[in-house]
Structure formats: C-alpha cells, structure tokens
Amino acid sequence: MSRGDPLGSSPSHLERPARRSWVEKLEFVSLFLWAFRVAVILVVIVGTYGTVSAGQYPGPVWADLVVFGLAQGSVYALIALGYTMVYGVLGMINFAHGEVFMSGAYTAYFVADALARSGSLDRHPLWSLLVVAVVSMATSTAVAVLLERVAYRPLRHAPRLVPLIAAIGASFFLQYAFRGLYGSGFKAYPEVAVLKGEWVLAGIRILRTQAVVLVASVLMMLGLYVFVMRSKVGTAMRAVSEDREVAALMGVDVNRVVVVTFAVGAAMAGAAGVLYALVFKQVHFFMGFVPGIKAFTAAVLGGIGNIPGAMLGGLFLGIVESVGPILFLDGLGIVAPYQLKDVIAFTMLVMVLIFRPSGILGERLTVKKA
Amino acid sequence: MRVSAGRWLGDSPVGTGLIWGAVAVFVALAGMVEAFAERRIIAGVVALGPALPFLAALGAGYHAARRAGGRGALAVLGRGVGAGAATGLAVAGLVAAGGVLNLRAVFVNASPALFSLLSLGLGPAGGFLPILVGAAVGMGGAASSLVSDRARRPVVTGLVAVLVIGLFQEMLQLMLAEGWIQSALRELLFAPDALSRAGSVVVFFVAAGASAAWTYRGERVRQQLMRVPPPQRRLLKLLGLGVGLAVMLVVPLVAGPFLSHVLVLVGLYVLMGLGLNLEVGYAGLLDLGFVAFFAIGAYTVGLLTSTGGLGVAQLSFWAAVPIAVLVSLAAGVILGVPVLRIRGDYLAIATLGFGEIVRLLVLSDFLRPWLGGSQGLLTIPKPSIGGFELRGPEHLFYLTLASSALVAFVAARLRDSRLGRAWMAVREDEDVAEAMGINLVNVKLLAYGLGAAFAGVGGAIFAVMLGSVFPHSFQLLISINVLALIIVGGMGSMPGVVVGSLFLVGLPELLREFADFRFLVYGAALVLMMQLRPEGLWPTAAIRRELHAGEEMGASRQGAWATTRHPG
Numbered sequence: 001m002s003r004g005d006p007l008g009s010s011p012s013h014l015e016r017p018a019r020r021s022w023v024e025k026l027e028f029v030s031l032f033l034w035a036f037r038v039a040v041i042l043v044v045i046v047g048t049y050g051t052v053s054a055g056q057y058p059g060p061v062w063a064d065l066v067v068f069g070l071a072q073g074s075v076y077a078l079i080a081l082g083y084t085m086v087y088g089v090l091g092m093i094n095f096a097h098g099e100v101f102m103s104g105a106y107t108a109y110f111v112a113d114a115l116a117r118s119g120s121l122d123r124h125p126l127w128s129l130l131v132v133a134v135v136s137m138a139t140s141t142a143v144a145v146l147l148e149r150v151a152y153r154p155l156r157h158a159p160r161l162v163p164l165i166a167a168i169g170a171s172f173f174l175q176y177a178f179r180g181l182y183g184s185g186f187k188a189y190p191e192v193a194v195l196k197g198e199w200v201l202a203g204i205r206i207l208r209t210q211a212v213v214l215v216a217s218v219l220m221m222l223g224l225y226v227f228v229m230r231s232k233v234g235t236a237m238r239a240v241s242e243d244r245e246v247a248a249l250m251g252v253d254v255n256r257v258v259v260v261t262f263a264v265g266a267a268m269a270g271a272a273g274v275l276y277a278l279v280f281k282q283v284h285f286f287m288g289f290v291p292g293i294k295a296f297t298a299a300v301l302g303g304i305g306n307i308p309g310a311m312l313g314g315l316f317l318g319i320v321e322s323v324g325p326i327l328f329l330d331g332l333g334i335v336a337p338y339q340l341k342d343v344i345a346f347t348m349l350v351m352v353l354i355f356r357p358s359g360i361l362g363e364r365l366t367v368k369k370a
Numbered sequence: 371m372r373v374s375a376g377r378w379l380g381d382s383p384v385g386t387g388l389i390w391g392a393v394a395v396f397v398a399l400a401g402m403v404e405a406f407a408e409r410r411i412i413a414g415v416v417a418l419g420p421a422l423p424f425l426a427a428l429g430a431g432y433h434a435a436r437r438a439g440g441r442g443a444l445a446v447l448g449r450g451v452g453a454g455a456a457t458g459l460a461v462a463g464l465v466a467a468g469g470v471l472n473l474r475a476v477f478v479n480a481s482p483a484l485f486s487l488l489s490l491g492l493g494p495a496g497g498f499l500p501i502l503v504g505a506a507v508g509m510g511g512a513a514s515s516l517v518s519d520r521a522r523r524p525v526v527t528g529l530v531a532v533l534v535i536g537l538f539q540e541m542l543q544l545m546l547a548e549g550w551i552q553s554a555l556r557e558l559l560f561a562p563d564a565l566s567r568a569g570s571v572v573v574f575f576v577a578a579g580a581s582a583a584w585t586y587r588g589e590r591v592r593q594q595l596m597r598v599p600p601p602q603r604r605l606l607k608l609l610g611l612g613v614g615l616a617v618m619l620v621v622p623l624v625a626g627p628f629l630s631h632v633l634v635l636v637g638l639y640v641l642m643g644l645g646l647n648l649e650v651g652y653a654g655l656l657d658l659g660f661v662a663f664f665a666i667g668a669y670t671v672g673l674l675t676s677t678g679g680l681g682v683a684q685l686s687f688w689a690a691v692p693i694a695v696l697v698s699l700a701a702g703v704i705l706g707v708p709v710l711r712i713r714g715d716y717l718a719i720a721t722l723g724f725g726e727i728v729r730l731l732v733l734s735d736f737l738r739p740w741l742g743g744s745q746g747l748l749t750i751p752k753p754s755i756g757g758f759e760l761r762g763p764e765h766l767f768y769l770t771l772a773s774s775a776l777v778a779f780v781a782a783r784l785r786d787s788r789l790g791r792a793w794m795a796v797r798e799d800e801d802v803a804e805a806m807g808i809n810l811v812n813v814k815l816l817a818y819g820l821g822a823a824f825a826g827v828g829g830a831i832f833a834v835m836l837g838s839v840f841p842h843s844f845q846l847l848i849s850i851n852v853l854a855l856i857i858v859g860g861m862g863s864m865p866g867v868v869v870g871s872l873f874l875v876g877l878p879e880l881l882r883e884f885a886d887f888r889f890l891v892y893g894a895a896l897v898l899m900m901q902l903r904p905e906g907l908w909p910t911a912a913i914r915r916e917l918h919a920g921e922e923m924g925a926s927r928q929g930a931w932a933t934t935r936h937p938g
Contacts, residue, residue: 029811032707093715110476151897161656162900164715165857168658169896172850176890180400183478293726296719336735343730346723353720354708 043328050331063204065322071210071279073318074217078272079295080310082265088241088305089261095167096147098292099174100266104140105273106178106283109187111135116190125194133274140270141263148262179285186284189277213275220271221311228307233260297349303359321345383434387453390430391460394423401479403487405883411536412570413561420487427457427504431511447512454508458501465489520585524578531577536565545624618771622764631763632879637770638828639875642852643867644781645824651862653817654797656718658849659725663822665844666701667829670694672747672839680742687753687834694830695823702822706815725849733841746840750833766835777824778864793817854892857899860906869908
C-alpha cells in the first residue's frame with residue numbers, strides 16, 4: 001500500500017510555509033510539543049543539578065553504572081540489529097523479534113543447565129558457553145525463519161497495518177507457546193565459575209560477565225558489519241533494501257535475501273539472549289518483551305535501517321537507562337527512582353518517534369524508498 | 371529444477387500430514403490435550419483434549435485432498451489416509467520418544483498422563499493406535515472434500531452444534547435446572563458431565579436438519595424478505611431490535627450470577643472495543659496504549675468515590691462518571707497531540723510507549739501517596755439508584771447494557787456524521803484528506819478523545835464492579851485483547867465489536883481451562899485472521915472492498931515476482 005512512505009513520518013504536514021510570521025507558527029500543537037520538550041529538558045537539567053550538587057554518589061558508583069549500562073546496551077544493540085535489518089529489507093517492524101530473542105535464551109537454558117550439572121560448564125567454560133550460544137542462535141534462527149515463512153511472507157503485499165497486526169499476534173503466540181512448552185516460572189541460569197568476580201581496568205571495576213558481554217557483542221557486531229558490507233549475500237541485502245523491485249530485476253532472489261536477513265538478525269538475537277542470561281541470570285517466557293521494545297527504541301534512536309546506528313543507539317540507551325534514574329530523578333527527590341527506569345526508556349522512545357523519527361544517523365538504507 | 375523442501379512438504383500427502391502432525395505435537399506439548407481432557411463432550415465417547423490431535427489429522431486429510439487437483443475419488447481418499455496416518459505417526463513418535471527419553475526435563479507438560487491420553491489409554495505399547503485413528507480420521511477429512519457443499523454443510527453444522535453444546539453443557543444444565551419441561555429436556559440430552567449418547571444424536575440431527583432446511587429454503591425466505599416494502603422492513607427491523615432488547619433484559623434473570631458476571635466483562639470490552647474502533651476502525655490510528663484510558667476512567671471514579679484514605683471527594687458514582695468521562699477525554703487529547711504527526715507502525719509503538727508510561731507511573735512508589743502504588747485504591751462503593759444498591763453482577767449487567775447501548779448509539783451517529791466521514795477519509799489517505807480540506811489536527815484529536823472517553827466509561831464500571839482499582843489490572847495485554855477483538859470482529863464494524871467480545875472474552879471465561887491458552891489462541895487468531903480473513907468475522911462493506919482490492923493487486927504483483935525469480 002504505502003511502500004512509497006515506509007516510515008510514515010515524511011515531513012510534517014502540519015508545518016506551514018516559512019513566510020508566515022512566528023506568531024502564527026505558535027499554534028496550539030507546536031506550543032504543546034515545545035512544552036513537552038521543555039518539560040523533559042527541565043527535568044533532566046534540574047534533576048542532574050540536584051543530584052550532582054547533593055554529591056551523594058561518589059565517582060566509582062557512576063563508573064559502575066556506566067559499565068553496567070554499556071553491557072546492557074550492547075545486548076540491546078545486538079537485538080536492535082534484527083529490527084533494523086528487517087526494517088531495511090522489508091519496511092516492516094518485526095514486533096515479534098523480542099520473542100525470537102527469548103526463544104533462544106530460554107531453549108539454551110536447558111543445555112546450560114545440563115552442562116552445569118555434568119560439570120563441564122566449570123571444566124571447559126569456553127567450549128560449553130559456545131555450545132550454549134550455538135543452541136540459542138540456532139533456536140532463534142529457526143523460530144525467525146518459521147515466523148517469516150508462516151506469518152509474514154503471505155502478507156508481503158498486504159496493506160501496511162496487516163503485517164503489523166500479524167506480528168503483534170505472532171509475538172503473543174510465541175510468548176504463550178513457550179510458556180506452554182517450558183512452563184511459566186522463572187528459571188535460574190547456572191553461573192559460570194570463571195566469570196564470577198571482577199577485573200579492574202585502569203582503575204575502573206568491571207564484572208567479568210560484563211566484560212565478556214561487551215567483548216562478545218563488539219566482536220559479533222564487527223562480524224555482522226563485515227558480512228553485510230563484504231559478502232555477496234550482504235551486498236544483495238543492501239541492494240534489496242535500496243529497492244526491492246530493481247534488485248529482483250538484477251537477478252537477486254528476494255525471498256532468499258529476506259530469509260537470510262531474518263536468520264542473521266535472529267542469530268544476533270540468540271547470541272544476545274545468552275549474554276543477557278549471563279548478566280541477569282534468569283530466563284522467563286515474558287523476558288523478550290521489554291528488551292524487544294527497548295531494542296526497537298535503540299534501532300529508531302540510531303536511525304532504523306542503519307546498522308552502525310543500531311549499535312550506537314543500543315549503547316546510548318543502555319547508558320541512559322542505567323545512569324538516568326539516579327542522575328535525573330534522584331535529584332528531584334523522587335522516591336525509588338530505579339522503578340522508573342523503564343519510564344525513562346519509553347519516554348526516550350516516544351520523544352524520538354515524535355521529534356526525530358529518522359534517528360541520530362538518519363536512515364540511509366530506506367531513504368531511497370520515499 | 372531443484373525441488374525445495376518446502377514444496378515437497380506442502381505437496382505430498384505425507385508432507386502435509388507431517389506439518390499437521392507438528393501442530394498436533396505442539397498442541398500436546400503446550401498442555402492443551404491434558405488441560406481439556408476433563409472437558410467431556412459425549413459421555414463415555416469423546417473428550418475435547420484427546421480429540422485435539424485427531425482434529426489435526428482431520429485437517430491434514432482435508433488439506434491433502436484439496437491439493438489432489440482433479441484426481442479420482444479413490445486417489446483422493448488415499449491421500450487423506452496417507453496424510454492422516456502421517457499426522458498420527460507424528461503423535462505416535464511423540465509417545466515413543468516420551469517412553470524412551472525424559473522429555474519432562476524440558477517440556478513441563480510431557481507427563482505420563484499425556485502419553486496415556488495420546489495413545490488412547492494404551493500407554494507406550496499402543497503407539498500404533500494414533501496412526502490407525504489418524505488414518506481413519508484423515509480419510510474422513512478427505513471424504514468431506516469430495517461431497518458437495520450442500521451435503522457437507524448440514525453435517526458440519528450438526529457436528530459443531532454437538533461440540534458447542536457439549537462444551538457448554540455445565541452452564542446449559544444449570545439453566546435447565548428448574549421447571550418440568552426444562553428438566554425433561556435435560557434428562558433427554560445430558561449425562562451428569564457431558565451430552566449423553568442419545569442426546570448427542572438428537573442435537574446432531576436437529577442442527578443438521580435446521581441447516582439443511584435453511585440451505586434449501588433459506589434463499590426463498592430471504593427473497594421474500596427483500597420483497598417486503600421498505601417501511602414495513604423498517605418496522606420488522608425495529609421489531610427484531612425490540613425482541614433482542616427484551617431477550618437481553620431477561621438474560622440475567624435466567625443466567626444467574628456467574629453468567630451475568632461474564633456478560634458484564636463482555637460489556638466492558640464492548641465499551642472499550644467501541645472506543646478503540648473509533649481510532650483504529652474509523653480513523654485508522656493504531657493505538658496500542660488504549661488501556662491507559664480505561665485505567666484513567668477507573669482511577670478517576672476510584673479517587674472520587676472511594677471512602678478509603680485515598681478518596682478525595684466521596685462523590686456518588688453518578689456524579690463521578692461524567693467527570694471520569696471528561697478526564698479520559700482530556701487524557702485522550704493530551705496523549706493524542708504529541709503523536710499527531712506519527713503514522714502507521716510508528717504510531718502503534720509510540721502509543722504503546724505512552725500506555726506503559728502511564729502504567730509504570732501509577733505503579734511506582736513515586737505517586738503512591740496519591741494513587742496507592744501497587745496496592746491500588748480500595749473501598750469503592752457500589753452505585754445506587756434511589757436507595758437501591760446495584761450490588762451483584764446481575765444489577766451491574768443492566769448498567770453495562772445501558773451504557774453499551776448508549777455508547778453504541780453515539781458511535782453509530784458519529785460514524786454517519788460529517789466527522790465520521792472525515793475519519794474514514796483520513797484512514798484511506800491522510801494527504802488526500804488534508805487536501806480535501808479536512809483539518810487533520812481536529813479530526814484526529816476528536817478520534818483520540820472520544821475513543822478514550824468510551825474507554826473511560828468502561829473503566830468507571832470496572833472500578834465499581836471490583837470495588838477496588840489495582841495497577842495490575844491495566845496491563846498491555848488488555849490493549850492487545852481489545853485490538854484482537856476488533857480485528858476478529860471486523861475493523862470498523864460495530865456488530866463486529868460485539869461478536870469479537872463474545873468470542874474472545876465471553877468464551878474463555880466460560881471455558882475455565884482455556885484461561886492458560888487464551889493469549890496463545892489470540893495470537894494465532896490474529897495471525898490467521900490476517901492471512902485468511904483480514905476483514906474480520908463481521909466486516910463492513912468498505913473494509914471488505916478495500917482489502918480485496920489489495921489482494922488482487924498483491925496477486926498480480928506476485929505474478930510479476932514469479933517471472934523475475936531464478937528457476938531453482
């Protein structure tokens with residue numbers, strides 16, 4: 001229906017021609033939006049000033065928060081890649097991507113648990129974790145490919161709300177399918193002995209799990225970047241996201257590229273699932289939902305369709321979410337600010353969607369479709 | 371040319387059967403077979419749970435036969451047998467695997483009881499049984515594709531009637547508890563916890579007969595109705611409406627408190643559905659944060675009427691409702707302004723964000739002194755009319771019915787008004803609508819505000835129904851629920867909202883075991899609806915036209931795709 005306008009965010013229709021005087025421009029809606037902006041900025045500035053001037057938190061606390069935010073953000077970034085790649089190629093939001101992430105982590109739990117019981121998780125931690133990661137990635141990939149085949153492919157030319165609603169349906173189907181299969185309780189991921197404790201790097205304390213998460217996700221993102229930029233399939237992927245019809249005319253098998261896109265995005269999400277489990281140490285059938293939304297936020301933040309943007313957006317969101325509650329809200333005298341960390345993330349999501357839907361790095365991949 | 375695995379699986383009967391078998395295995399492992407094992411349909415013959423895998427075999431047989439493409443009857447039946455047997459094979463494979471491996475370590479529902487149910491009581495030794503039954507059922511499925519539509523419809527109707535009456539026997543038996551005619555009917559149809567065998571035969575033939583009569587005579591009746599001159603037809607319509615209303619008025623007297631409670635819930639979802647319908651159905655604004663307005667309505671009434679510590683005014687319910695509606699309307703407009711410029715999928719995500727922000731704020735300790743945090747608001751008094759307190763669900767049913775009727779009337783008038791046509795123009799194409807002189811800001815804000823106001827009415831009734839308000843009642847799942855019922859009923863269609871609420875809210879409440887699988891089924895329903903019947907169960911003419919036009923365009927494009935693809 002409207003592939004011509006994939007973002008649904010083309011230049012505002014509400015803005016009047018520039019020759020009007022500034023008084024006329026201050027209509028109700030703009031005024032309201034400005035008030036919204038100013039309110040959020042005021043909260044940030046006053047809160048930060050309050051917290052900093054109170055001086056309640058010493059430097060190491062902030063360093064801890066930033067490191068935690070980086071680790072969390074790199075998990076978001078890995079998930080965000082799936083959103084951004086699928087959006088780039090198909091122009092649709094794969095609302096069920098958070099569940100793809102969950103399916104890998106949850107399934108790999110059983111492998112991790114078995115490995116922990118047999119003791120090999122402590123004896124050969126590297127190999128065991130690799131096995132867990134491979135299982136997680138394989139499961140996520142299988143789920144995503146199935147999802148694409150069953151739920152999305154028949155709708156590729158349907159009006160644009162149709163695939164989104166199917167994706168919402170698929171999201172809930174997957175959550176409750178895994179709830180039915182694996183049960184509704186929280187499962188505690190086994191701890192890896194080698195990864196207990198912390199390292200100190202240039203005076204900054206960093207938990208070993210967090211270090212592993214950071215290094216692994218940076219490596220994966222580099223690998224993905226090389227894959228998309230250098231390999232033949234990656235080139236085909238970029239071609240399809242530039243213009244699906246022309247790519248097909250040039251001999252690109254679009255269906256295959258779409259499947260590969262879903263598969264690669266899902267593999268990243270599966271890896272993110274294991275890393276997430278290393279940090280948060282538990283899995284649950286609903287665990288994919290909130291990280292999914294946040295990863296989507298990260299993808300939009302960085303500019304959806306843009307791979308480096310997703311990485312940047314993820315890290316940025318992770319840090320803001322980790323530092324924000326204390327930095328912005330504690331200074332305002334709000335009790336239990338950490339309860340509101342999701343409010344910060346969702347506010348960022350809404351603000352980006354309202355004020356800069358093209359994201360920080362623009363939307364290089366999809367802009368041609370307009 | 372390479373034959374891909376997908377094509378092989380889809381085309382051969384065994385492949386079809388195995389796909390359906392995977393569905394059957396999933397249904398079993400997800401726990402549905404065991405959960406529904408106690409839901410007997412015909413006493414001593416069949417219960418819903420163990421029948422589920424074989425329903426898959428039926429589907430496999432029918433599916434395989436449909437793909438036979440002009441072969442002889444025997445070949446078609448053969449394909450049905452093959453497909454059904456393959457489905458049974460998958461089930462048997464699960465039973466065998468369950469006998470060897472400890473599947474329960476991973477799949478919580480893979481209990482010995484499940485395997486016993488799947489092998490029809492024989493245990494691992496009876497692994498061949500599912501294959502045989504599957505083959506037989508698959509042949510039945512294939513046979514059903516051979517007979518003409520006219521012959522098939524009565525049989526299907528009869529079977530569905532047996533299924534439905536068997537499922538709801540508990541409720542029906544309760545309703546037939548008093549009076550000698552009723553108890554005679556009950557004796558005839560029911561055994562203690564299911565349809566009796568004789569009863570199921572009676573139900574089958576009555577339903578099949580009615581269906582057959584309608585098939586042969588229905589067309590003529592309809593034509594006669596069409597010949598009735600318009601003024602009388604209008605009268606007939608009014609008469610029908612009056613009869614419907616009268617039936618609704620006596621329902622709680624017959625149905626008792628439990629069924630009334632379910633109907634009140636259905637009514638609340640109708641209220642929310644009508645509200646969201648203004649946004650999604652008419653104006654095409656996909657809103658996933660809709661539950662926020664329901665919550666705002668409930669909290670406003672709670673704060674204004676509560677006699678507890680957090681109550682601010684101790685107003686009566688009737689004074690609080692208009693305020694709640696106004697507050698919800700204002701909230702709809704306030705949350706609508708920032709998202710005015712956002713379209714399509716981004717709008718869905720942004721509204722989802724707003725909905726979650728509202729819920730998290732209400733839940734937080736930060737607002738606890740005013741809103742009660744996770745403990746919510748307590749001691750909300752019931753509404754009363756002139757000293758008569760609307761206490762039980764039977765009384766609240768009338769309140770819900772009256773407000774639903776009022777809201778439906780308003781919605782219908784809105785739909786047919788200038789504003790309604792403007793909404794539909796915006797839904798079809800925003801840019802063109804604006805070019806035609808529609809003020810997008812006003813029109814969209816009215817959609818958000820009025821939709822929110824409808825939800826606020828629902829929230830107000832919800833607050834007095836529970837007598838308390840908790841943030842946990844306002845999960846995102848409610849928004850999804852409302853969206854699902856609109857989609858299933860048919861976007862933009864008001865009867866669709868009622869049908870959707872009855873199906874998606876009423877049925878799961880009546881089938882208690884169903885509660886665990888509610889969202890599983892909703893999700894599957896949304897996906898399947900989008901593929902098979904995107905216009906919903908009771909669509910409006912405009913939406914049907916639009917979607918089918920889209921399909922045709924899609925089909926022709928698909929054709930273009932096929933020619934550009936490499937062979938193999």
